[in-house]
Amino acid sequence: MTKSNLEKDFLAYLQEIDAYHELISLAHWDLRTKIPKKGVESRSKAIGILSAKVHEMQTSDKMKQFIDELKNKTDDEVIQKAVEECELDYERNHKIPQAEYKEYVTLQGQAEAAWQEAREKADFQLFQPYLEKLVEFNKRFANYWGYEGHIYDALLDQYEPGMTVKTLDEVFPALRESLTQLREKVNNSKANVDSSIVLGYFPKEQQRNFAIDVLKQMNYDFEAGRLDDTIHPFEITLNLHDVRITTRYDENDFRMAVFGIIHEGGHALYEQNIHPQFAHTPLATGTSMGIHESQSLFWENLIGRSDGFWKANYEKFKSFAPDFFKELDVDEFYRAINEVKPTLIRIEADELTYALHIMVRYELEKALINGEIEVKDLPVLWNEKMVDYLGIEPANDGEGVLQDIHWSSGDFGYFPSYALGYMYAAQFYNTLNQQMDVDSIVQSGDLSPITNWLKENIHQYGKMKKPLELLQDITNESLNPTHLVNYLTEKYSRIYNF
């Protein structure tokens, strides 16, 4: 299909925007991995200046003209979808009065600094006035953007297009009920499951070498990516052929780096496997936060923490690991790395209780945005919900309501993606199991049939399909928490003998 000049101009315009994104992403990667500390101030300014240029291009009259002249007027499906993405961005930006947005950006900076201090001092009041303003801004933004059902839908939609409070409220309570029941069963189990037996000095380089082996098994392409050290691990896409991951090592707990790397590797596979025809357009990324998280969690937990995976890899693991593992057989090891132990801190949570952390946040966010509760009530409500859902209570706000950075940057509507990712992952896993014997493949040590399936069904599309469309196409159903509950029940009933 030959492209019109207008279409070519549009694609060239998108490629310009993408060039900015590529260099800005590189700068973010560098900020978090390599930069010497005195270089940070100038680098941050430079990022700010170039980000403003991108913003100008995304909200320019020229962009508006492309949208008006191409939307529903092109025969090229890729261009049509790209235009739709551009329009979403354009509208989202244009509906907020510029002065208000500027004020908001300034507030974000201040709020993050205030949050950091508040968390260190475990003093919510230091953060409260900023959080109040952030909530007010987000309410207003939601109203500018508009919504059909619940005001919170407008915020959700930024991260998980098509997801609504209605759907979440259908799904989450049942999931919560099942998870808390499972948690109870685990609690009451007399099975001997103790993660401390896998802890002990494990040199960083050896952890790294094992993890690299696993990444290669997953078919992560090291000619199109790299692995570096950082403080808060992340995956970042510079372009579809340069998808980098990072990790942090605890030399007394290999789980942080090994499972962290598998997790980021799952994100990275998604991006490396997007079809190159979408390069340099807004379609060349994962379709939503939830689907992205489904990929990282799929690899980290459903594969990486599975029995079959360790049957295939335990001998190799021991060749990298310290001697004390020689005394552990693979079954003991497998149970140890799957211990369930509710924690106060979300990012340290086990597979079973993780989603409960998300529900605490989702319910509070929704009520804040809806005006049902006030910011000042958060610490008490937080602690109550932690007791209700996880059975433990924070000793202070630092390990309670202040633990996550997200609210300090005004990210409301983001948290549900994490729980959605779990559910999506289990749904994909269920379908995959109908099509192939996943456990046998995992035990064979050649994971490529799995990578290929994910590529073919999910990765290659980038943003061409919306999350719920993708889910429907693959699994023939919509969001369904049963698969996650079934997966967890089967796994933990075996480990905990119930």
Add this chain to the structure above:
Amino acid sequence: MTKSNLEKDFLAYLQEIDAYHELISLAHWDLRTKIPKKGVESRSKAIGILSAKVHEMQTSDKMKQFIDELKNKTDDEVIQKAVEECELDYERNHKIPQAEYKEYVTLQGQAEAAWQEAREKADFQLFQPYLEKLVEFNKRFANYWGYEGHIYDALLDQYEPGMTVKTLDEVFPALRESLTQLREKVNNSKANVDSSIVLGYFPKEQQRNFAIDVLKQMNYDFEAGRLDDTIHPFEITLNLHDVRITTRYDENDFRMAVFGIIHEGGHALYEQNIHPQFAHTPLATGTSMGIHESQSLFWENLIGRSDGFWKANYEKFKSFAPDFFKELDVDEFYRAINEVKPTLIRIEADELTYALHIMVRYELEKALINGEIEVKDLPVLWNEKMVDYLGIEPANDGEGVLQDIHWSSGDFGYFPSYALGYMYAAQFYNTLNQQMDVDSIVQSGDLSPITNWLKENIHQYGKMKKPLELLQDITNESLNPTHLVNYLTEKYSRIYNF
């Protein structure tokens, strides 16, 4: 002094340009140190797109307006100098017709590819047609830009503002005469000076650790820079507080990395020590290629290859070095690392013969641009000059006329900077010696009086002073090759007993 709104706008405009430079420089650093190979294509495109944006800003009507409204109309000396730099760039760009420049950029890409193949095959004819065009373009550019004396002055001025053929032709012949005489004396010497005694397996990490120690002695600030591996070593400035250096290791010849790192460290000190008031303006870099090279050569040779430096550092060096150094005393070591041995390849040349390589190139370039010789005659002329100046003859054009990349990117007028750097370095060294006992300081192991002197007299000014102005201010004289000749004579007469 309060700034006018116009001045503030101008500085903000410069800061925008600088933000592009900062991220583009980061991308270049990454391309040469970290990037996975499949990421290169997209990254190069992104760099091209953002470089075009910078070019637009530097040659925009807005820039022209700033120049017209501020030049000689501001009381702020920094702004005045910045305007002058912007004008130079603006004029240089505007005097070349756009279509012609575009054609030239395309040619550069093709010529570099042709040069690479030609060098590999040692076949000058593959490169000749490209070089002919590059020379023609440069002649035309020189005419567009204008000159007072020799046409080559217009090209020189890009790299060494104020330098002329007249000056070089006064200085180079005398220098050449002295250097060839010195080379003869070394040749006839019966002294036992043999670099092979310092060669042998020396693990990379140990080389690196020693070099880092030296960088710290030089007061290179690791909180404002870093050291990485690369293939062709370089220094690169991302901002004044992020000045990175790179190196390459030969595990059988520590000299490559150790002296290479000291060399790049000398470049880096210059940039780290520029006064922060010039940040985000075109003044925040070294004032010329020659002065920059004077800093790297000063540290690499006049300090790093000196007797005193090794007296202070040899015990430490041996603690990092392999055992065979235990059998070498510092005097033997010092003589070995200063062996004079003419090489065909410029970048492998010793301190004494290096400038002779430059003169070969300078004379050929000048005659090419002046129309006195033709491109097709280069191989023969090159070999003749090598025999005349260095006493050795290339076996083929690959190790002869094709060895350097510079001409393939159209960089005519650049080579003299290298020889100028040597002369400047010796002149600075002479003045410094009048003000302090350099050798005692070097032997003391605390190099900070030297770093501070360079900072105070050279580094801090950035581009506020032109190279010859700086030279005059510091040494009370203009370009004078005597100091280099004296320094080399004294050094090598001791080493070679003549």
